[in-house]
Amino acid sequence: MLSKITRWMTGHSEKLDSQLSLKEQETTMPVINYQDTEVSIANGESVLEALEGANFSIPFSCRAGVCHSCMLQTEDAIPEQAQNGLTANQIAQGYFLACSCYPEKSITVKNKDESDLVVGTIVDKKMLNDTVLGLRIQVDFRWFPGQYLSVWYSPSSSGGQAEVSIPRSYSIASRCEAEKIVELHIKRHEQGLVSRWLVDDTSVGDTINLSSPLGNCFYTDEHAQKPLLMACTGTGLAPLYGILLEALAKNHSAPIYLYAAGGDPSHLYYQEELEQLAQKYDNFTYVKAVRRNATQGIIEQDVVELVKEKHPELNGWKIFLCGSPAMIKTLQRNCFFSGAAVSDILVDAFEMAVPATDK
């Protein structure tokens, strides 16, 4: 009160103003909420220093905002400098660097890529080709199409003995709209415990356990002016389909190329939907490629070679690659050597579970 009167009496001197705001800050010292603990931040301390002071062990290396070892995640407002050097996709997910974060307000933070267990209800099941199931699940969280989530194997009729819970990751092919329905594309593998359960044994109305979505492979407004190149094999189409729908819904104006590849034509799916989109949107080109038995409208060529041939110059392009790690590694490297910046290449590598392959 006294300082308020003083300020009023002396006029709005800038110096006094800043002293006042400093005082106000001191009286409400910001607090970090981390792993159910409140850690207060001393004057001039970074989030990293404050958490270390409270005996938390946060990975770090350079402590100067370069190495990104100390990256954490929050849904609260973040001082700009704590996101310096991060990609648009990391910023969209609330990632920040603990070593460079000096919050003025209290902040709730968590380790990055820490997801919560949630439940969803199956609302639709439809085979998209002979072996790929389109599974639609009603959920109550937000996501970016192209991110992935884990489905936990938990058969409801397990006959007494509790089953060991097994997670499998699937990418999200639908946009996050008002009704919040995630669409997953499940390839049924003969040896796949989780995929056989999802395809054969689940029914509409069942609730299933999920982990909240993660991943960097999605569309942001930062991409709006850039031509997009997307390439996938098999159910790698799922994240790309989601990204494509998002880009088109946001009136992406630059060209979009989608290369969907498979072993033979029976491995492709959503062909009609994608052809319709290609007709409707002049800037969208849909290319189908298979290794053998190509039919009309399908190119018989390795997708890595095809992309290399059609896109020798990728400077300024945004690239999305989804599929097996081996294919991604080669494609990614080719795109980099064709002029794309590494930060403009977003990938979703489908690591196979061993021995039960499920993606």
Place this chain on the structure above:
Amino acid sequence: MLDFIKKIFSKPSEEKPMSIYEKIGGEAAVDAAVDIFYKKVLADDRISHFFDTVDMAGMIQKQKSFLTMAFGGPNEYTGKDMREAHKHMSLTEEHFGAVAEALVGTLNELSVPQDIIDEIVAVALSVKDDVLNK
């Protein structure tokens, strides 16, 4: 960045001495150098397998950290960190030489003046024994 370097060097430096990192343009210099550097190491059969990974974005972050250190930028790496990070790779003189070549080639491509290249190489050499676990 080339313009930036030229501007810096045409200006008489009567103020406090700048670090190499500041002289060549700080973070922007690292950003400009990292893509060139990464292409060089990926194209070099002697060392490409150390750098060839699905997680290219993670790898480029490591390269940025390395270049920031080599340019004398902000970092708190110690010899021990360098030793820990590299000891499982069984690196040889040839590997170290190949990376040094890529570094010098990158700086040449960016028209960094020779005396600054010498300073940067000296920084890289200062961690050689740790990197090779000698």
